[in-house]
């Protein structure tokens with residue numbers, strides 16, 4: 001028996017009416033299905049799981065991916081159709097003032113570390129901050145904030161309530177992922193849609209900044225996300241080595257291509273912070289961050305030393321700006337937060353600020 005739309009519709013009898021199957025595609029036993037139903041965000045994983053189970057029972061089906069589309073609006077609700085990203089973004093901007101993404105040319109450079117500590121640093125400076133962990137390959141921002149076990153519950157309007165920790169609101173794509181769905185199966189457009197739902201369907205409240213920890217690299221997931229989420233700008237994280245490898249250039253070019261302004265570059269693991277005396281020693285290429293910033297005509301937002309105190313904090317859910325707020329690394333995070341804030345204001349036309357970066361390296 002071949003895997004046809006009719007067979008899928010029959011398998012979903014009693015769960016999804018045939019006219020609500022808005023999209024169907026089958027390739028080599030992989031079924032992609034779009035269901036046009038308005039389902040509370042918190043219930044989507046369970047519902048998708050049931051749909052998946054039914055379709056998997058069809059002979060020959062190896063895997064099933066379920067996505068949801070908004071049903072056409074009722075008469076009186078508007079002109080119909082799902083809101084465009086622009087319209088959705090405009091509605092969102094009423095409660096969230098600035099959305100800042102943190103991206104990198106590749107994984108392992110400290111993107112999540114920067115996202116988390118920058119978010120908490122902004123909160124420590126009195127701002128209302130949300131953190132959206134959109135990294136489908138590993139929810140490290142959720143781990144680093146100690147929120148990984150958070151159960152996504154809905155409020156009275158059926159919006160998901162974020163986790164509250166270290167003065168910030170945290171939502172991770174991991175909170176909503178069905179347990180049996182391996183992270184790697186998420187493809188670009190699905191990630192974009194999922195994150196858009198996370199933005200719209202979460203009870204964020206009023207926020208000054210929403211920091212989005214993007215998936216690493218410049219693949220279709222990041223691309224789709226950068227196109228669907230109304231970003232004010234992106235911070236690009238790099239290590240001195242990756243500057244040389246041009247990974248950072250790829251990330252900058254990608255943001256340019258989707259018209260997301262690059263706020264600036266953060267150079268991570270730039271020097272070694274001695275755990276005994278706090279002195280910072282250059283151990284890699286000196287001045288790589290400055291060179292990259294100059295080459296691409298972007299501000300260098302800051303340089304973070306390789307600090308042995310950073311990883312343990314990440315593992316225990318205590319970011320370094322909480323665990324050791326007086327350390328040189330935490331101060332560097334605070335300065336980065338200030339510069340991001342100044343640049344975002346500048347980009348949104350609220351300030352003419354220029355800044356100079358001071359870095360005492362190896363002295």
Ligand SMILES: Nc1ncnc2c1ncn2[C@@H]1O[C@H](COP(=O)(O)OP(=O)(O)O)[C@@H](O)[C@H]1O
Pocket residue numbers: 104106107108109110111112113114140216268269304305306307308309310311312314
């Ligand atoms: N400045 C730093 N000093 C020491 N370790 C760091 C620093 N920045 C990141 N790390 C560690 O490097 C690893 C990768 O960082 P992470 O933020 O998860 O990277 P990414 O999100 O880019 O994959 C983590 O174990 C983290 O604790």
Ligand SMILES: [Mg+2]
Pocket residue numbers: 111112113135138140141
């Ligand atoms: Mg990460």
